[in-house]
Amino acid sequence: MSTEQPFRIVGNLRKSGQLQEAWNYGFSALEQSPQDSYLKGALFWVCYEFIKQQQEKIAKRGASSNNYRPSDFEFDKIESLLQTIVNFEIPAGGLEHKMLLVQFKKNLEWFPTLIHLVLRQKAALFDDDAKKPFQAEKGEAPSLMLSTARQVASAWLRAREPWQLDLNQVMEFIHLTRQQASDVKHMIWLDYDQAKCLIVSGQYEQARSLILxxxxxxxxxxxxxxxxxxxxxxxxxxxxxxxxxKGIVSAHDVTFSLKLFQGIIPLLLGNQRHVEASMCLKTALSAYQAHGWKIKPELEQLSLQPWYDSSVDEKQLNPFLNSISRDAQDYIYGPTKKVIAIIENIHRSGKGFHAYVTRTYSTSVRLGLHKSKENPKVGDYVELTLREENGQKDVVSSLSCGPKTSSDISEVKGRVNITPKGFGFVEDTYIPRNLVADMQNDTLVTVTRVMSWDKTKSKYSWKAIKLKHEA
Structure with a gap:
């Protein structure tokens, strides 16, 4: 056994499950050969196995609560092992650091030694695979580099002073991640994390450019x-x-706006809006009580202030919030304008529609931008809110509205004349084949029509988009 190289002995002991023996032998051997990189590599995996044991306990506990914070004992043990690993000075970019970061994918933010390691080594820690999103059973998961960057930002927000974390280093790593990670779907969350750091550091304009x-x-x-x-x-x-x-009235559930209540109450008080501040506080307190949650000390303190009136009718809160946030959307797009359009066709995918505004302008609209209780149909009228930037018009929102004819959109009543080729006419309005496919000649209809460019005649003429049978 003595003729075998120390790193092999450590490796064999580890593989046989004798971690403590591997540790004792390995560090004793390292005292004799402090520059033995192979031995350091073997001892890395011993440390890794000890870390993994602690992490498995944390993961088991956090599976139900989604809280992967270590206990004080676990923290001390893992931090000590991480410091040992750092002292090995193993070159970045190999399997060792990649596996270590994977082990901390859910709780890296709680370990300062690892955060500092990432900020020192930055992109060098990540190979090409670590920069690609992971295709999991439930869909795409963020790349290792992206999830690491998000946790570094989280660590800065929570522990920047005690851990002496440098914001410039954090921003540099976020910038590198945005450049090098190939995530598309999840990059928005890194933007959000960066914006939160910028807000805390008072860089409001830069934060706003990410948030908008x-x-x-x-x-x-x-x-x-x-x-x-x-x-x-x-x-x-x-x-x-x-x-x-606007955030409070947009929330799917009151629990999603609890932080926003904490933000708006001081502002309402500053404007002498004591009644509305009381409504906000009462609504927030009710949500905590309804879920059996412990009320935050800040809210408890506010409830003891003389301005708070617990007898207010909080049902009056939403009308007030809606009134002061009615034009909030305008601020996220800059100047906007509203136009009336008619739905010319529905996309084959069902995920949107084409809206006709005038003979010179029509546009596609994503279904997610359309606000209506019913699915849009051809011939429905919509009010589009448009934002123009660099000569490009973008649809901000779409809202169902009543009919509004114009010089380019109108209705005409008449009898259909179907040609031998299968298309038809009502007076001077062209009727495409698909609209008259199952129709008898001379049927009385009301035609919804738009002005369309006729390539054959090289001029604009009326084209039907919808027919309605008349009795």
Whole structure:
């Protein structure tokens, strides 16, 4: 046994499950040969196995609560092992660090030694595979590099001072991740994390530039409006209040807006809106009580203040919040304008429709932007909100509305004349084949029509988009 190389002895002991023996022998041998890189590599995997044992306990406990924070004992043990690993000075980019980061995918943010290692080594820790999203059974999971960057941001937000974390290093790693990781679906969450760091550091304009594109995609999410509001809290209290209000009324459930209530109450008090502040506080307290949650000390303190009136009718809160946030959407797009359009056709995918505005402008609309209780149909009228930037028009939202004819959209009543080729006419309006396929000649109809370019005649002429049978 003595003729065998120390790193092989350590490896064999580890593989046979004798971790403590491998540890004792390996570190004793390392004292004799402190530069033996093979021995350090073998001891890395011993440390890794000890870490894995602790992490398995944390993972088992966190499976139900989704809380992967270590106990004080687990923290001390794992931190000590991580410091030992760092002292090995194993070159970055190999399997060792990749496996170590995978082991901490759910709780890296709780371990300062690992956070500092990532900030020192940055992109060097990640091979090409670690920069690609992982295709899991339940869909695409973030790449190892992206999930690591998000946890680094989280660690900075929570423990920047005691751990002496440098924001510039954090921002540099986030920037590298955005450049090198090939995630598309999950990158929005890194933008959000970066924005939160910028808000805390008082860099409001930069934070806003990240939040606004997120909010344009997530207009129904309370947290997104709350993030925008936070960028205005110290710069424009009225705008902050408007966006907090919009977030609260956009929330799918009151529990999603509890942080926003904490943000808006001081602003309401600053405007002498004691009644509305009382409504907000009462609504928040009721949500905590209904779920049996422990009420946050900040809210408890507010409930003891003389301005708080627990007898207010909180049902009046939403009308007030809606009134002060009615134009909130305008601020996320800049200047917008509203136009009336008619639905010309539904996309084959069913995920949107084509809206005709005038003979020179029509546009596709994603179904997610259309606000209506019923699915859109050809011939329905919609009010589109458009944003124009660099000469490009984008649809911000679509809302069902009543009929409104124009010089390019109208209706005509008459009898169908079907030609031998299968298409038809009602007076001077062309009727495509698909609209008259099962129709008898001379049927009385009302035609909904739009002005369309006729390539054959090289001029604009009426084209039917919908027929309605008349008795």
């Amino acid at each position: 594109p997120i909010l344009r995609k997530k207009q129904k999410e309370a947290w997104a409006w709350g993030a925008l509001a936070a960028t205005y809290q110290k710069q424009n209290r009225d705008l902050a209040m408007k966006f907090f209000a």
